[in-house]
Amino acid sequence: MxxxxxxxxxxxxxxxxxxxxxxxxxxxxxxxxxxxxxxxxxxxxxxxxxxxxxxxxxxxxxxxxxxxxxxxxxxxxxxxxxxxxxxxxxxxxxxxxxxxPVGDSVMQAREALNGIDTEQLTKTVKNIWTELAEVDLYDQHIKHISITKDAFPDETEKYLNKYLTYCSKIKEKKIQAVMRFAAFSVLEEISFTRKDGQYLRWDYRSKRKLSGKPFDKGKILTFEDALKHKLHQIITDLSPNTSASLFNQFESNGHEQHPVxxxxxxxxxxxxxxxxxxxxxxxxxxxxxxxYDYTRTYALELVYLGCSNEQVRDLRQTMLSCTVENKxxxxxxxxxxxxxxxxxxxxxxxxxxxxxxxxxxxxxxxxxxxxxxxxxxxxxxxxxxxxxxxxxxxxxxxxxxxxxxxxxxxxxxxxxxxxxxxxxxxxxxxxxxxxxxxxxxxxxxxxxxxxxxxxMGNYGRxxxxxxxxxxxxx
Ligand SMILES: C[S@@+](CC[C@H](N)C(=O)[O-])C[C@H]1O[C@@H](n2cnc3c(N)ncnc32)[C@H](O)[C@@H]1O
Structure with a gap:
C-alpha cells in the first residue's frame, strides 16, 4: 500500500x-x-x-x-x-x-534579589525552624484542584501550609518573595509526583487510585530537608564571597543595568x-x-501560586496551541x-x-x-x-x-x-x-x-x- x-x-x-x-x-x-x-x-x-x-x-x-x-x-x-x-x-x-504565573513568579523573585538585604535574609533563614514551630494555626493553605489533590504526604502538606502562613507575615516584601520562592522550588521533590511532559506521573505511595504499572519516583524528601537544602543554596549563591555569587552578576561588568x-x-x-x-x-x-502541557506539569506550582481549577483551564486554552486539548x-x-x-x-x-x-x-x-x-x-x-x-x-x-x-x-x-x-x-x-x-x-x-x-516503537529511532x-x- x-x-x-x-x-x-x-x-x-x-x-x-x-x-x-x-x-x-x-x-x-x-x-x-x-x-x-x-x-x-x-x-x-x-x-x-x-x-x-x-x-x-x-x-x-x-x-x-x-x-x-x-x-x-x-x-x-x-x-x-x-x-x-x-x-x-x-x-x-x-x-x-x-x-x-510560574515563569512570572520566578522572574519576580529574581527581580526581588536586586538590592535585597542579605543579612536580614540570613537571619530569617536561621530563625525559621523555631518560628515555624510556633505557628499552630494556619490561615494560608494550598487550595488543591482535581489534578493536584493528594499530591503531598499529609505531614508535608501541613508543614507547607504553616510555612505559607509564616511567609505571609514577613513584613519585608523582598524577603517574603524569596522565602515563598524557596518552597515553590521544592514542590516536586516533596510530592508524590514527577513532571513528565504531558502530565504529572504519580508515585505508587500516593493515596490516588492508579492504574497501569506502578511508578516509583524514589526518595521523597520531607519538607524540612528539602527547604533546608534550598535555603542553603540560595544563601550560598547570594553570599558575596562565593565565586559563583550573584553579586558578580549584579555588578554591572561595565554595562549600565536596566530593570527588566x-x-x-x-x-x-x-x-x-x-x-x-x-x-x-x-x-x-x-x-x-x-x-507538552505546561499547565499539567506545573500544576503544583500553579496551585501554590493560588490558581483555581478554572484559572488553570483558562491558562491551558490561552496558551499557544501545543496540546490536543487546545481549541x-x-x-x-x-x-x-x-x-x-x-x-x-x-x-x-x-x-x-x-x-x-x-x-x-x-x-x-x-x-x-x-x-x-x-x-x-x-x-x-x-x-x-x-x-x-x-x-x-x-x-x-x-x-x-x-x-x-x-x-x-x-x-x-x-x-x-x-x-x-x-x-x-x-x-x-x-x-x-x-x-x-x-x-x-x-x-x-x-x-x-x-x-x-x-x-519509536512504530517507526524506529x-x-x-x-x-x-x-x-x-x-
Ligand atoms: C519553551 S518555553 C520558553 C522558555 C524560556 N526560553 C526560558 O529560558 O525560560 C515557552 C514558554 O512560552 C509560554 N507561553 C505559552 N503560550 C504563551 C502565550 N500565548 N503567551 C506568552 N507566553 C506563552 C509558556 O508558558 C512557556 O513558559
Whole structure:
C-alpha cells in the first residue's frame, strides 16, 4: 500500500530545496549549550529547574555576535526570563511576555534579589525552624484542584501550609518573595509526583487510585530537608564571597543595568501593543508542537501560586496551541484585531497562512492519517493547524516590532506525527519571509532528538531537526 507521504511529497520537499542553502549544522551550538542543562549549576537557574528553558550562554552568544552595542531586546515567550536576565547583564533593556504565573513568579523573585538585604535574609533563614514551630494555626493553605489533590504526604502538606502562613507575615516584601520562592522550588521533590511532559506521573505511595504499572519516583524528601537544602543554596549563591555569587552578576561588568520589564499575559494580545520598529533583537523559544502541557506539569506550582481549577483551564486554552486539548482561537483573534482597528493585519496573516503550500500539505496529510486512524489522538491535526496559525500571528507581530536590520533568534524543534516529519523550521521561516524577515540561517544542532517512546516503537529511532533560526528584518 502506498504511504500517505508518497501521495503528497512535493510541497515540503520544494520548501526544503528552497531553504537548503540556509540550513547549517552548528557544531558550536551543541544541545548542551542551547538547552537548560548549561544553566543547571548557575545561581538562580539552579534554584528552580525550568527544563523548558534555554541557556543564558546561547542568548549572550547571539547578542554579542550579531550586535555591536546593547539596545532593546524582547522575548514574547519569556519562560523564567533567560533572555531577559542574560541580556540585562550585557546592558540591554529587556522586555518579556509570559503567560504562566510560574515563569512570572520566578522572574519576580529574581527581580526581588536586586538590592535585597542579605543579612536580614540570613537571619530569617536561621530563625525559621523555631518560628515555624510556633505557628499552630494556619490561615494560608494550598487550595488543591482535581489534578493536584493528594499530591503531598499529609505531614508535608501541613508543614507547607504553616510555612505559607509564616511567609505571609514577613513584613519585608523582598524577603517574603524569596522565602515563598524557596518552597515553590521544592514542590516536586516533596510530592508524590514527577513532571513528565504531558502530565504529572504519580508515585505508587500516593493515596490516588492508579492504574497501569506502578511508578516509583524514589526518595521523597520531607519538607524540612528539602527547604533546608534550598535555603542553603540560595544563601550560598547570594553570599558575596562565593565565586559563583550573584553579586558578580549584579555588578554591572561595565554595562549600565536596566530593570527588566515583565508582562504577564498572552503574546497574541500583548505583542500588538508594542509600537513598530521598537526592538533591536528578539531571542525566543515558543512551546514546541509536541503536546507538552505546561499547565499539567506545573500544576503544583500553579496551585501554590493560588490558581483555581478554572484559572488553570483558562491558562491551558490561552496558551499557544501545543496540546490536543487546545481549541481554536481564530474567532477571538478576529475579534481582537477588529477591536484594535487592525482587521487588515488579521486578513494579511490569514492569507500568508493559507498561501503556504507546505502548510496546506501538512494539514492534508494529517487529516488523511487521522482518517486512516494512524494518529494516536484525533485532535493532533487541529493542534498542528492551530499551532502554526497562532505562530503566524506572533511572527507577523515580531516582524513589525523589530527594527530594520534587527534580528530574531528562535529555538524550536521539528516534530513527527504518524511517521510524518513536520518541518517546523521551514514553515515558520516561510511565514517570517512573508512578514519582512530575511532567513539568514537555520542552524541545525548536531544531534537532534529522538521520537516519543510511542512513536519509536512504530517507526524506529530517527531524528527530527532541532534548530535555532536566525532571521533579520529587511
Ligand atoms: C519553551 S518555553 C520558553 C522558555 C524560556 N526560553 C526560558 O529560558 O525560560 C515557552 C514558554 O512560552 C509560554 N507561553 C505559552 N503560550 C504563551 C502565550 N500565548 N503567551 C506568552 N507566553 C506563552 C509558556 O508558558 C512557556 O513558559
Amino acid at each position: 502506498r504511504q500517505v507521504a508518497e501521495i503528497f511529497p512535493t510541497e515540503r520537499q520544494r520548501l526544503y530545496n528552497r531553504f537548503a542553502g540556509r540550513l547549517e549544522t552548528a557544531y558550536n551550538l551543541s544541545r548542551k549549550v542551547v538547552s537548560f542543562q548549561a544553566n543547571k549549576d548557575k545561581p538562580v537557574y539552579r534554584w528552580f529547574k525550568y527544563k523548558e528553558g534555554f541557556s543564558s550562554s546561547l542568548v549572550k552568544y547571539f547578542l554579542t555576535e550579531y550586535s555591536s552595542k546593547p539596545g532593546r531586546v524582547l522575548d514574547p515567550f519569556a519562560g523564567v526570563g533567560t533572555t531577559l536576565f542574560a541580556a540585562q547583564e550585557l546592558g540591554w533593556k529587556s522586555y518579556g511576555i509570559e503567560l504562566l 520589564k515583565i508582562i504577564q499575559g498572552s503574546c497574541l494580545e500583548e505583542l500588538p501593543k508594542f509600537e513598530d520598529d521598537f526592538f533591536d533583537f528578539i531571542v525566543t523559544s515558543p512551546p514546541y508542537c509536541n503536546r 481554536e482561537k481564530i474567532d477571538q483573534l478576529n475579534q481582537f484585531y477588529t477591536s484594535i482597528d487592525r482587521s487588515e493585519t488579521f486578513d494579511h496573516v490569514m492569507k500568508v497562512y493559507d498561501n503556504s503550500a507546505a502548510m496546506t500539505e501538512v494539514n492534508k496529510v494529517l487529516d488523511e492519517l487521522n482518517k486512516l486512524q494512524k494518529l494516536n489522538n484525533n485532535n493532533i491535526p487541529r493542534m498542528v493547524r492551530n499551532y502554526f496559525l497562532e505562530l503566524c500571528f506572533v511572527i507577523c507581530e515580531m516582524a513589525r516590532v523589530t527594527k530594520n536590520g534587527g534580528y530574531c533568534v528562535m529555538v524550536n524543534d521539528n516534530v513527527r506525527y504518524g511517521g510524518e516529519e513536520i518541518s517546523v523550521d521551514l514553515i515558520l521561516s516561510e511565514f517570517a519571509e512573508n512578514f519582512g524577515y530575511n532567513i539568514n540561517k537555520i542552524f541545525v544542532l548536531p544531534k537532534g532528538k529522538g521520537n516519543s517512546s510511542q512513536q 530517527t531524528e527530527v531537526r532541532k534548530c535555532v533560526y536566525l532571521w533579520q528584518k529587511r
